[in-house]
Amino acid sequence: xxxxxxxxxxxxSARQKLPAKKKESLEYGPIEIRMLSEEEVSREExxxxxxxxxxxxxxxxxxxxxxxxxxxxxxxxxxxxxxTIMAAALFVCxxxxxxxxxxxxxxxxxxxxPFLAAFLIAFILNPLVNWLEIHLFQKLLHMQxxxxxxxLSIVTTYILLLGIIIVGMIYVIPQxxxxxxxxxxxxxxxxxxxxxxxxxxxxxxxEYFPEIDLxxxxxxxxxxxxxxxxxxxxxxxxLVPKVIGMTVSVAKLAINILLxxxxxxxxxxxxxxxxxxxxxxxxxxxxTARAKLFCVRMRECSRIFSGFVxxxxxxxxxxxxxxxxxxxxxxxxxxxxxxxxxxxxxxxxYFGPFIGAVPGVVLYLCIKPVDAVVFVIMIFxxxxxxxxxxxxxxxxxxxxxxxLWVIFGITVGxxxxxxxxxxxxxxxxxxxxxxxxxxxxxxxxxxxxxxx
Numbered sequence: 001x002x003x004x005x006x007x008x009x010x011x012x013s014a015r016q017k018l019p020a021k022k023k024e025s026l027e028y029g030p031i032e033i034r035m036l037s038e039e040e041v042s043r044e045e046x047x048x049x050x051x052x053x054x055x056x057x058x059x060x061x062x063x064x065x066x067x068x069x070x071x072x073x074x075x076x077x078x079x080x081x082x083x084t085i086m087a088a089a090l091f092v093c094x095x096x097x098x099x100x101x102x103x104x105x106x107x108x109x110x111x112x113x114p115f116l117a118a119f120l121i122a123f124i125l126n127p128l129v130n131w132l133e134i135h136l137f138q139k140l141l142h143m144q145x146x147x148x149x150x151x152l153s154i155v156t157t158y159i160l161l162l163g164i165i166i167v168g169m170i171y172v173i174p175q176x177x178x179x180x181x182x183x184x185x186x187x188x189x190x191x192x193x194x195x196x197x198x199x200x201x202x203x204x205x206x207e208y209f210p211e212i213d214l215x216x217x218x219x220x221x222x223x224x225x226x227x228x229x230x231x232x233x234x235x236x237x238x239l240v241p242k243v244i245g246m247t248v249s250v251a252k253l254a255i256n257i258l259l260x261x262x263x264x265x266x267x268x269x270x271x272x273x274x275x276x277x278x279x280x281x282x283x284x285x286x287x288t289a290r291a292k293l294f295c296v297r298m299r300e301c302s303r304i305f306s307g308f309v310x311x312x313x314x315x316x317x318x319x320x321x322x323x324x325x326x327x328x329x330x331x332x333x334x335x336x337x338x339x340x341x342x343x344x345x346x347x348x349x350y351f352g353p354f355i356g357a358v359p360g361v362v363l364y365l366c367i368k369p370v371d372a373v374v375f376v377i378m379i380f381x382x383x384x385x386x387x388x389x390x391x392x393x394x395x396x397x398x399x400x401x402x403x404l405w406v407i408f409g410i411t412v413g414x415x416x417x418x419x420x421x422x423x424x425x426x427x428x429x430x431x432x433x434x435x436x437x438x439x440x441x442x443x444x445x446x447x448x449x450x451x452x
Contacts, residue, residue: 122264125158129153129268132152133150304429308426320342321343323339327378339361347423349426354379360372409428409429412429
């Protein structure tokens, strides 16, 4: 009943809104009055009802036209447009305030440096922890509890690392210190001898090169010598504040190292949880096929990076030991100091052995030039052995980079990260090259293009 009443109300209200028929003008012609028949009345009512129904239908269609309808396609386009505008605005703000952003990033890097160092330590030690867990505690000792195996593997790894550090502090560092002190004393003695024998050397030069004005050179040396002594005295006076500042810096560095080691222990112990959380985030954010592909790519990047770092560290350790044995057999002085320098710089591909040879050559030239020649020959043979025999055996083709890209990684990494950047630049470029190669190969495969 309610629906019928509403329909009737709408019917009569719409009928009243119909335009009234125009009446004939009564000013002209006679007035004609005629009674309509029932058929004519019914036809007129049918016409009126038909016009009324059409008007009602038209009003319903107008209301439907003005009704809001959600469209998923246009909504997605709007969201993408909004995100693009926000990203562009953020980029413009970063460029406009680049100096402040750079300082902020530098401060943030300083705050997060223990975590970054801890991640690097855990990343380097993770292969050793996995090897100890599987081969020692699971296969050899048949331990069934996974948590106990992981804990013992981590403890064993850090005991080995601590043992290496203690051995270095007890045996290697004192010898390095003694070598540095001895080198400083020898250089001072050599400079004094050169100054005392300056007239002898001058007469020898005058004999072989008579066109040289030695009097002018001697006068300049006499003028510069007091200035040099004064500079050395000022350096000695400023040495105490510099030592204090260096002590504070070393203390801060020691605290950061201890904090990084502690964080790395937790990272290694919870590495499965961290990997699980990362995998869950990837599978929640991406479609299943893309998430699986992403995890495979990240696993391969980890293999490339960790394989290069651990392999190069082992290679450099072996080269340092061989250098110490060779310098000892050749009876060269400062064997420990030179071997440590050569081993550390060998971490840098291609240029590392030559960079490590420079301090040794300069040192031996000041003390005994013949030893410098012997040392250069030894370094050349050692570098050839590393490049053709030891390096390929340990590293293989872990990076897959050509020499051009290796030099590019060393140059860019050294420009932004110093010595550490020169070392880490190569595996970073290797990872970037791998990802780019996979992306390009996927696009070419979709286009059915084979470039050979």
